[in-house]
Every structure is written in structure tokens, then in C-alpha cells.
Amino acid sequence: QKEVEQNSGPLSVPEGAIASLNCTYSDRGSQSFFWYRQYSGKSPELIMSIYSNGDKEDGRFTAQLNKASQYVSLLIRDSQPSDSATYLCAVNFGNEKLTFGTGTRLTIIP
Amino acid sequence: DAGVTQSPTHLIKTRGQQVTLRCSPKSGHDTVSWYQQALGQGPQFIFQYYEEEERQRGNFPDRFSGHQFPNYSSELNVNALLLGDSALYLCASSPSLGAEQYFGPGTRLTVT
Numbered sequence: 001q002k003e004v005e006q007n008s009g010p011l012s013v014p015e016g017a018i019a020s021l022n023c024t025y026s027d028r029g030s031q032s033f034f035w036y037r038q039y040s041g042k043s044p045e046l047i048m049s050i051y052s053n054g055d056k057e058d059g060r061f062t063a064q065l066n067k068a069s070q071y072v073s074l075l076i077r078d079s080q081p082s083d084s085a086t087y088l089c090a091v092n093f094g095n096e097k098l099t100f101g102t103g104t105r106l107t108i109i110p
Numbered sequence: 111d112a113g114v115t116q117s118p119t120h121l122i123k124t125r126g127q128q129v130t131l132r133c134s135p136k137s138g139h140d141t142v143s144w145y146q147q148a149l150g151q152g153p154q155f156i157f158q159y160y161e162e163e164e165r166q167r168g169n170f171p172d173r174f175s176g177h178q179f180p181n182y183s184s185e186l187n188v189n190a191l192l193l194g195d196s197a198l199y200l201c202a203s204s205p206s207l208g209a210e211q212y213f214g215p216g217t218r219l220t221v222t
Contacts, residue, residue: 042215044153092208097158098145098155098202
């Protein structure tokens, strides 16, 4: 059974600080990793994708991948109240479908 | 450039009825996947369509079926609705198999 694990939170971070979200997955052969943001009552929005070990930066967001440790993370710098949402980690285990974690609820405190 | 669209937005059905949900992919995308998201959970994969064929299927019963049309739009059909089928149904499209998936706004289905 291929699984994706996330801490459900809630994770509370002061405005302006760095929010760190973590995800582990069960299959070392996985190739593609994604972070989605989901506001309450809305659908998931793709914010980052990462395919190789290391860091990938896009604006205030940095995705980090360590395939040996089966670990992917998302850092949000200069956190804003608008970043308050549930963040979903998704993995393509090589079978062309996405397997999601249960999501981490992030709250940015003004 | 229109994103992924889904209809209807909300739907209320009675147990035992049948429902059809519709999805139009983002322009340039030919692959459509359907997911079910229960409250407080991550989306669960139902199935994926490419070239009008079901390519992958998740752990859902045969009551869940689908179709993809030549214009790449897709339908999800659920027969003999159960109370447990109440969820947000999400359609995602991608430009090719295995590529990034972009979600539509979803259809909120309530079964009473």
C-alpha cells in the first residue's frame, strides 16, 4: 500500500515567520511530488511541483525533496494571513495517479 | 484561458438515485482524473481517462463509472447512491499522462 503521511496540524505560525510543512511517503522509487493549497470550501490549487533531489524555489515558496529519506517539505517565507489554508502533499508513485496525504492545516497569526 | 470547469456546483440526491457529474479540462489538456474528497480528508483517486479510455482505477466499486468524449471532456456517473457517497467530487486535468494535475472547482454532492 503506497501511502503519504502528513501531520494534520493545526500548525500556527506568526505573520512574517517561516512556515515549514512536512510530508513522508512510502515508496523510494516515486518520481513526482506536488504541493497543493486548499482554502476552506474550495478545490486544491497547485502551488509547487518537484521531481529531483534538492530545493526548488518559487517566490515565497521553497519545496525540498530528499528521496533517500522519502521526505518532501514546503517552506513558506514571510508568511501572510492569506497563506492560512490546508496544504496537501501529493505523490505520483509512478502509476500516473496522485496519492494525497490528509493535509496540514496552517494558520498564520497576525 | 479557461481553467477546468465542472458542473453542477452543488447537487442533492436521495439514496438509491443516480447522478452524473461533468468536467471540461483546461485548454490543451487531454487527460482527466476524478477524485472524491470527504470532509477532513485528502482527495481519493477514482479513475483517470486518456484517449477516451479508462487508464487507471482506484478502490471504488463498479457503481462509479465514467466516460471521456472526443473533445476530452468527461463525465462521472454514480449509481445506487449511498449516504457515504456524500463528498466533494473533483476533476483534474493534465497536458499528458503523469504531468501536473490542475483541479476544477468541484461538485459538492449530498446524499440524503
